[in-house]
Amino acid sequence: MEFTEEQILRYSRHILLQDVGVEGQERISSGKVLVIGAGGLGAPVALYLAAAGVGTIGIIDGDVVDLSNLQRQIIHFTPDVDSPKVLSAKEKINLLNPDVKVITYQTLFTSENALEIIKDYDFIVDGTDNFPVKFLINDACVMAGKAFSHGGILRFDGQTFTHTPGNACYRCLFNAPPPPNAVPTCSQAGVLGAIAGMLGTIQAAETLKYLTGVGDLLTNRLLSFNAKTMNFRTVNIHRSEKCPVCGAHPTVTELVDYEQATCEIKRH
Amino acid sequence: MATITINGETKELAKSLTVAELLVKNDVSQPDMVSVQLNGEFVYKENYKTTEVKDGDEVDFLYFMGGGSF
Numbered sequence: 001m002e003f004t005e006e007q008i009l010r011y012s013r014h015i016l017l018q019d020v021g022v023e024g025q026e027r028i029s030s031g032k033v034l035v036i037g038a039g040g041l042g043a044p045v046a047l048y049l050a051a052a053g054v055g056t057i058g059i060i061d062g063d064v065v066d067l068s069n070l071q072r073q074i075i076h077f078t079p080d081v082d083s084p085k086v087l088s089a090k091e092k093i094n095l096l097n098p099d100v101k102v103i104t105y106q107t108l109f110t111s112e113n114a115l116e117i118i119k120d121y122d123f124i125v126d127g128t129d130n131f132p133v134k135f136l137i138n139d140a141c142v143m144a145g146k147a148f149s150h151g152g153i154l155r156f157d158g159q160t161f162t163h164t165p166g167n168a169c170y171r172c173l174f175n176a177p178p179p180p181n182a183v184p185t186c187s188q189a190g191v192l193g194a195i196a197g198m199l200g201t202i203q204a205a206e207t208l209k210y211l212t213g214v215g216d217l218l219t220n221r222l223l224s225f226n227a228k229t230m231n232f233r234t235v236n237i238h239r240s241e242k243c244p245v246c247g248a249h250p251t252v253t254e255l256v257d258y259e260q261a262t263c264e265i266k267r268h
Numbered sequence: 269m270a271t272i273t274i275n276g277e278t279k280e281l282a283k284s285l286t287v288a289e290l291l292v293k294n295d296v297s298q299p300d301m302v303s304v305q306l307n308g309e310f311v312y313k314e315n316y317k318t319t320e321v322k323d324g325d326e327v328d329f330l331y332f333m334g335g336g337s338f
C-alpha cells in the first residue's frame with residue numbers, strides 16, 4: 001500500500017507511534033471491520049474507526065434514527081431523525097474520512113444472514129442492545145473463527161471483553177440468554193449517554209489493537225466499570241470446558257434466534 | 269467468621285455460606301442474571317447449593333449487561 005502525502009499527514013499521529021508506524025497504519029488501512037448496531041456503542045466505534053482510516057467499515061442496523069437516540073448516538077444528528085441509521089452513519093463516515101469504504105446493511109442481524117455477512121470481515125464489533133443478538137454474534141463468530149469485541153452498557157455501568165479464536169467466549173461466561181424481563185431493559189433502566197462513548201471507544205481501541213497487533217487484547221479478561229465511582233475492574237475469565245458453543249461437547253451447533261422483547265422505546 | 273472478597277471488596281461473613289445463600293444475601297433474587305466465579309473458576313448453576321464459600325475465597329458476580337444501541 002502506497003500512502004499519498006495527504007494520507008501520511010492525516011495518519012501522522014498513528015505513524016509517529018513507534019508501535020504502529022507506517023506498517024501498522026497499512027494494516028489499519030487494509031482492515032475490514034463490521035460494526036453491528038449503529039447505536040450508542042456503534043456510533044463512537046464507527047467514528048473512531050473511520051478517523052483511524054480502517055479500509056472497510058460494514059454497518060448493520062435495521063432501525064431509523066429516533067429523537068431519543070441523539071442523547072448518546074453521536075454519529076446521528078438532529079436532521080437525521082427518521083432516516084435509516086446506516087445511511088446517517090455512512091454519510092458522517094464519508095465526511096470524516098473519504099478513504100473509508102462503507103458497506104451498509106439496512107436489516108437485522110439474524111441466524112439467516114449472520115455467517116454470510118461476517119465472512120468478509122477481519123473483526124466484528126458488538127454494539128447491539130439485546131441478548132438474542134449478542135448470543136448470535138458470539139455463536140457466529142466462534143463458528144466462523146472470527147475475533148470480536150463484546151460490549152454492554154446499563155445505567156452507569158459498562159462491560160466489555162474481546163474474543164479471539166481459542167479464548168473465552170460469551171457463552172463461557174453466560175450459558176444462555178437470561179429469561180426475558182430478568183434483566184432490566186433500557187426502557188426501565190436508562191443509561192448515561194457518555195457511558196456509551198466510554199465503552200465504545202474501548203471497543204474501538206481493541207479493534208485497532210487487533211488490526212495492528214499492538215499490545216494485549218482484552219481476551220480472557222472481562223473489563224467492567226461504573227461511572228458513578230469511576231472504578232474500573234478486570235476479572236480474569238477463561239474458556240469453559242462446559243461451554244455450549246466452544247466447549248468439549250458443544251450443544252449449540254447451529255445459529256439460534258432467541259426471542260426477546262425489544263429494548264428500544266419507540267415513538268409511534 | 270469468614271473473610272471473603274466479592275467483586276474486589278472485602279466482606280465479613282458470620283459463617284461459611286453456599287453460593288446459593290451468598291446470592292440471596294447479596295440480593296441477587298434471580299440467579300439467571302449472574303454468572304459466578306469462585307477463585308477464578310466458574311461455578312455451574314447446578315452446584316450453587318452445594319458449593320461452599322470459605323474464609324479467604326474470592327467470589328465474582330458477573331452480571332448480564334445488555335445495552336449498546338439503547
Ligand SMILES: [Zn+2]
Nearest residue numbers: 169172243246
Ligand atoms: Zn465458549
